[in-house]
């Protein structure tokens with residue numbers, strides 16, 4: 001997803017292989033400007049651009065009335081079956097394919113407002129009704145929608161507004177007056193019902209609702225660093241040849257303390273897989289949900305009732321404000337390029353958006369500056385302040401800005417020449433497309449009239465890029481190469497399944513790819529001393545353990561020592577062009593024993609003692625002397641994983657009893673050849689807990705989850721974020737099962753752990769506090785029973 005689609009990668013590889021060897025050699029050794037100068041002419045319009053266009057055709061990003069009709073009918077069908085959440089999503093899909101201001105899009109909003117009403121989202125329902133009205137909802141259908149508005153207002157306790165709307169509808173219905181039609185009769189009946197309801201509410205006003213819980217929002221202590229934007233004052237910026245730029249604790253830091261709070265310089269929502277996998281037949285429309293349906297294209301907040309872009313079907317927003325800001329800053333350029341950007345991958349997309357956000361003046365200034373010798377890599381002299389550290393301004397300050405992004409290392413000489421060629425070809429394709437689509441003025445931040453006075457750029461018909469676009473292409477190429485080492489994934493815990501069990505299953509998903517120039521100052525460790533969490537496009541880094549003054553601040557780029565063995569980690573880290581020398585790697589390389597292999601090991605099928613060895617494993621118990629091939633054990637493991645998957649499918653089909661039987665059988669099988677601490681043993685316990693929770697058997701669910709937690713603790717540590725998430729789940733189960741005192745102590749533990757990793761304002765902590773408040777309000781009689 002980060003890189004272009006496979007077909008384009010293979011195409012570029014073939015092109016590279018067919019180049020004359022001297023040209024290949026020159027490209028392999030070329031600097032960034034040189035690569036571009038040599039490469040610009042290599043994208044042949046007749047062959048290469050056409051091949052790319054064919055690939056783009058598979059991706060649907062335009063507005064298609066046929067799709068709109070399909071999604072709306074599908075939505076109506078599910079609405080009829082009372083599957084309101086699914087219907088809501090389909091109406092949003094339908095709306096994204098209708099033209100703005102059309103009666104059809106108004107119908108989509110009106111239908112969606114009905115789904116929202118049934119789901120209890122009254123405020124949002126009102127917004128959709130207003131949208132339906134403003135987009136020209138057919139007048140004869142209006143009374144029905146307005147009656148829904150009255151109902152909403154009543155639910156929200158806005159009685160005066162409800163009364164006003166009610167009398168307006170009444171007038172309208174009387175004036176329309178086809179008294180005989182059944183639809184009219186239904187309206188009148190509804191109208192009189194609502195009148196009664198309004199009257200009741202007016203005579204028995206509800207007491208104003210008090211805010212629940214004792215709003216103990218803890219304020220975090222935060223003092224910002226004078227010279228590094230977004231960093232705490234307890235950090236300082238350092239530089240040496242071996243470690244490059246890095247951050248160090250300038251005083252003792254306690255666990256949970258915020259160290260960085262940074263807004264992404266740029267972020268691009270990762271598309272869901274299915275946007276790319278649609279078949280080209282055009283008959284079957286995809287109803288699966290993707291990131292693009294779930295999160296705002298601009299601010300990454302979760303979407304309930306999305307607003308589609310006026311020009312395309314793939315950009316969806318949480319609000320008109322986000323739609324307007326995105327359009328102004330980048331989307332007016334990107335809108336028509338959707339298919340190309342999806343085909344060429346997120347890195348190219350981030351690169352384009354980065355230059356659009358920076359503005360051409362700044363891009364041009366820095367590209368030119370980079371041509372005056374490579375002062376970027378020069379080591380600073382030994383001055384006391386940060387002046388001379390790359391990316392810092394003349395006052396020695398490091399700010400989250402385009403200059404800081406520009407100074408992230410592109411490692412031009414370390415990428416393979418084929419990879420550089422692929423990136424170059426892709427970037428040039430985007431710039432050519434910009435030129436052909438007449439978007440050059442928008443990219444260069446010129447008014448269209450300015451462009452007319454510059455015949456140099458607009459009379460180009462040869463397909464050659466203008467000098468300005470070459471500058472843009474060079475900056476973009478730099479950013480694509482930088483992203484390999486500096487891309488930061490924005491992740492969220494996404495809820496899985498329909499959530500009809502009271503315990504929500506969540507897993508972390510990659511939501512977007514972003515540049516965080518300050519966060520990028522942190523080096524990697526496989527056992528980091530920080531945790532990163534995200535809210536929208538903002539990242540917060542917190543100390544996950546005490547950090548003494550003088551110690552370097554580390555964060556984990558992905559390969560954590562609890563998830564992978566040292567060899568796998570080093571393999572993964574090679575994409576960042578470095579060998580990890582963190583304490584975990586040093587220890588493991590020396591002792592040859594990793595946390596992962598120790599716990600994810602096999603046991604003897606006969607006597608359950610640990611098995612040892614590489615290809616042929618022997619029982620460690622000398623009397624037993626059984627040996628089994630690794631291949632055999634791996635096959636059994638795969639078999640087991642397949643059966644677990646089947647059990648989960650049974651659960652999805654609401655065959656909970658069968659799912660339990662199957663999982664229990666899997667557990668027995670697994671006990672014969674997996675060590676009791678094996679992660680899979682924990683996962684099975686977790687699944688069992690989930691199934692029992694859907695059945696409302698809270699005690700059984702809690703029992704299984706407690707065992708799962710023991711294993712998670714062994715792998716990730718008792719104060720890890722993973723353990724925190726498991727404890728949150730346990731708290732939900734105990735809460736639902738009214739196991740009050742146990743629930744309260746679990747909430748306490750989960751709160752302690754999660755506030756360190758996610759902060760006191762996170763949704764997880766809020767959820768825990770709501771449970772606590774609720775439990776403390778229970779009558780004493782119940783509390784004493786438990």
Ligand SMILES: [Zn+2]
Pocket residue numbers: 296297298299300301317318319322
């Ligand atoms: Zn938004």
Ligand SMILES: [Zn+2]
Pocket residue numbers: 309310311312313315331334335336
């Ligand atoms: Zn658009």
Ligand SMILES: [Zn+2]
Pocket residue numbers: 525526527569580581582583584585
């Ligand atoms: Zn390491």
Ligand SMILES: [Zn+2]
Pocket residue numbers: 604605606607608609619620621624625626
């Ligand atoms: Zn044995």
